Amino acid sequence: METQTLIYIFVGLSFALYIAIAIWSRAGSTSEFYVAGGGVNPVVNGMATAADWMSAASFISMAGLIAFLGYDGSVYLMGWTGGYVLLALLLAPYLRKFGEFTVPDFIGTRYYSKAARVVAVICLIFISFTYIAGQMRGVGIVFSRFLDVPILWGVIIGMGIVFIYAVLGGMKGITYTQVAQYCVLIFAYMVPAFFISFLITGNPVPALGLGSEVNDGSGLFVLQKLDLVLTDLGFAAYTDGSKSTIDIFCITMALMVGTAGLPHVIVRFFTVPKASDARKSAGWALLFIALLYVTAGPVGAFARLNFIETVNEQSYDNAPEWFTNWEANDLIAWRDKNGDGRMQYRPGDAFEGAPVFSESGEGASGERVLENAATDNANEVYVDRDIMVLANPEIANLPGWVIALVAAGGLAAALSTAAGLLLVISSSVSHDLLKKTFRPGITEKGELRAARIAATAAIVVAGYLGIYPPGWVAQVVAFAFGLAAASLFPAIFMGIFSMRMNREGAIAGMVTGLVFTFLYIAWFKLWAPAANVEANWLLGISPEGIGVVGMVLNFAVAIGVAALTQAPPAEIRTLVNNIRVPRGAQTPHMH
Amino acid sequence: MESEETRDDKVAASQKAYWRANIRLLCVLMSIWFAVSFGAGIIFRDFLDQFSLGGYPLGFWFAQQGSIYVFLILIAIYVVAMHRIERKFDLDDDDDS
Numbered sequence: 001m002e003t004q005t006l007i008y009i010f011v012g013l014s015f016a017l018y019i020a021i022a023i024w025s026r027a028g029s030t031s032e033f034y035v036a037g038g039g040v041n042p043v044v045n046g047m048a049t050a051a052d053w054m055s056a057a058s059f060i061s062m063a064g065l066i067a068f069l070g071y072d073g074s075v076y077l078m079g080w081t082g083g084y085v086l087l088a089l090l091l092a093p094y095l096r097k098f099g100e101f102t103v104p105d106f107i108g109t110r111y112y113s114k115a116a117r118v119v120a121v122i123c124l125i126f127i128s129f130t131y132i133a134g135q136m137r138g139v140g141i142v143f144s145r146f147l148d149v150p151i152l153w154g155v156i157i158g159m160g161i162v163f164i165y166a167v168l169g170g171m172k173g174i175t176y177t178q179v180a181q182y183c184v185l186i187f188a189y190m191v192p193a194f195f196i197s198f199l200i201t202g203n204p205v206p207a208l209g210l211g212s213e214v215n216d217g218s219g220l221f222v223l224q225k226l227d228l229v230l231t232d233l234g235f236a237a238y239t240d241g242s243k244s245t246i247d248i249f250c251i252t253m254a255l256m257v258g259t260a261g262l263p264h265v266i267v268r269f270f271t272v273p274k275a276s277d278a279r280k281s282a283g284w285a286l287l288f289i290a291l292l293y294v295t296a297g298p299v300g301a302f303a304r305l306n307f308i309e310t311v312n313e314q315s316y317d318n319a320p321e322w323f324t325n326w327e328a329n330d331l332i333a334w335r336d337k338n339g340d341g342r343m344q345y346r347p348g349d350a351f352e353g354a355p356v357f358s359e360s361g362e363g364a365s366g367e368r369v370l371e372n373a374a375t376d377n378a379n380e381v382y383v384d385r386d387i388m389v390l391a392n393p394e395i396a397n398l399p400g401w402v403i404a405l406v407a408a409g410g411l412a413a414a415l416s417t418a419a420g421l422l423l424v425i426s427s428s429v430s431h432d433l434l435k436k437t438f439r440p441g442i443t444e445k446g447e448l449r450a451a452r453i454a455a456t457a458a459i460v461v462a463g464y465l466g467i468y469p470p471g472w473v474a475q476v477v478a479f480a481f482g483l484a485a486a487s488l489f490p491a492i493f494m495g496i497f498s499m500r501m502n503r504e505g506a507i508a509g510m511v512t513g514l515v516f517t518f519l520y521i522a523w524f525k526l527w528a529p530a531a532n533v534e535a536n537w538l539l540g541i542s543p544e545g546i547g548v549v550g551m552v553l554n555f556a557v558a559i560g561v562a563a564l565t566q567a568p569p570a571e572i573r574t575l576v577n578n579i580r581v582p583r584g585a586q587t588p589h590m591h
Numbered sequence: 592m593e594s595e596e597t598r599d600d601k602v603a604a605s606q607k608a609y610w611r612a613n614i615r616l617l618c619v620l621m622s623i624w625f626a627v628s629f630g631a632g633i634i635f636r637d638f639l640d641q642f643s644l645g646g647y648p649l650g651f652w653f654a655q656q657g658s659i660y661v662f663l664i665l666i667a668i669y670v671v672a673m674h675r676i677e678r679k680f681d682l683d684d685d686d687d688s
Contacts, residue, residue, distance in 0.1 A: 074655050084666065088669060280670055
């Protein structure tokens with residue numbers, strides 16, 4: 001069967017499955033809408049958390065980033081898994097014992113303050129929208145490349161699917177669709193990875209394959225060969241990094257702590273029956289996530305090796321089909337600087353900026369003509385890092401159904417994360433802003449309706465961001481993790497582990513962390529991007545890692561202010577004592 | 592929920608001891624968490640890279656593979672050890688619905 005037909009079948013079937021699950025698991029109460037009634041089995045919740053967590057960035061972009069960053073890509077592997085240790089050990093069981101619906105719920109109650117709750121809601125909405133815009137870009141890429149529909153329609157179809165199961169089913173619908181989406185995405189990720197690992201090393205398990213010898217008779221290990229090939233072409237060795245140690249340290253820490261502070265991840269642990277289940281669930285989540293993460297590193301390394309061997313010094317006339325396919329989608333470009341008709345892949349940018357193709361005519365070898373100014377290095381190839389995972393099955397010549405599977409997997413990853421984010425946005429509006437702050441008299445029915453309206457509005461905004469991505473979106477993903485690390489994590493952590501932390505300290509700390517991190521990132525990413533070089537950074541820490549400094553400031557200011565102001569009232573001490581002990585968790589709707 | 596005043600001192604003391612045991616366990620596990628990722632994977636990577644595990648330089652392996660396996664083991668240990676501590680102080684949630 002044609003690959004294109006297979007893609008339609010795979011994607012169509014997976015969508016039908018998600019909708020069927022949504023209809024079966026419709027939410028009837030606010031408790032079901034916000035936290036799936038608090039009755040989700042920890043293994044099921046772990047799987048849903050994994051799908052929620054592994055976004056378009058994890059599925060589509062991460063291995064590509066690692067392929068081009070080499071050792072420096074480790075920050076994502078450690079950063080996006082190590083956060084689960086923090087969640088399991090420091091946050092999840094206590095937040096579940098607390099037993100409410102949202103993250104601002106905890107902060108507002110523990111710090112006996114509506115102001116604290118509103119600050120938390122602002123952090124949450126900002127973090128979640130930044131994140132969601134990235135998911136929509138992923139949906140757009142998959143649709144335009146694999147389904148041949150314009151990005152506009154791709155985003156509208158994707159939003160329609162999410163609308164059905166997020167608005168109808170709430171957390172309950174999302175949880176069970178995410179389980180299905182996890183199965184689709186992990187299968188779609190592993191199958192091509194096994195194939196490619198087997199082709200290159202003879203060992204089908206990627207994590208072992210990367211530590212084995214290449215089966216080309218050279219007797220070299222994969223990483224040795226990769227280092228050799230790259231240094232021959234003038235690149236840095238794959239196993240060496242180019243970032244400074246302090247920057248690697250801070251980025252990893254910011255990603256870990258940020259992960260533990262992301263509201264859509266934390267809220268998943270409100271859905272299990274009791275505190276001890278929250279711990280187990282975090283363990284299961286990490287297990288399901290680790291399957292993809294220990295594979296992503298090898299996939300990146302194999303992809304880089306494959307890419308160089310199939311592209312470098314190849315004449316454009318004989319360029320593989322995937323190369324011209326992605327060129328047609330603007331994500332690959334070639335500029336024949338030396339006029340030899342062959343593609344030279346070397347360090348540096350082939351030309352300035354992202355490719356702008358001219359509409360008229362073709363180059364001497366039939367390639368698309370670029371309008372960008374050429375740079376004076378020897379590199380002729382531009383490749384968008386995001387395509388490595390999607391193009392991998394084609395690069396390795398895998399059968400059509402594997403390509404179709406990857407398309408369905410990419411969509412599953414993007415949609416599951418988008419749904420989780422939409423849910424935390426809508427519940428923070430209907431529950432934290434309406435019910436708990438501005439309209440306490442609202443009925444359960446009214447609150448549920450408000451939650452559905454908020455989810456619908458959030459979908460429309462997210463869809464708009466996906467269709468017309470503002471230029472700054474790609475630049476500010478660092479915001480989500482940096483802000484979560486600098487604002488929410490310290491407030492939640494001290495709320496559990498410190499009896500003395502009070503309203504004044506927590507608010508001052510959150511505001512300090514938030515403002516400092518926001519200004520630092522905005523300065524280097526938006527207002528003065530030209531100044532974004534190591535020499536100008538505070539202590540040599542890039543905007544990606546600055547959340548750690550924001551976090552330290554948050555802790556310092558909060559502890560200082562709390563010491564100078566009144567201790568929290570007696571009932572807060574009782575509350576903290578109560579959440580520290582696992583026994584006696586109630587289902588959320590009993591409050 | 593019982594209020595603080597009605598609990599006798601014995602319960603309060605046992606809660607205190609339970610919390611101390613919990614903190615002790617956390618300190619041990621968090622030290623290992625820090626040592627494998629920030630220690631072996633980042634700070635001491637160059638030193639460890641002179642050894643290898645199969646075709647992996649050791650520091651590189653910790654950064655891209657090993658730390659993730661250790662994270663998983665840490666959570667597993669925590670789940671088991673914490674359950675034991677809670678039962679010892681009779682604060683577990685085994686019988687909660």
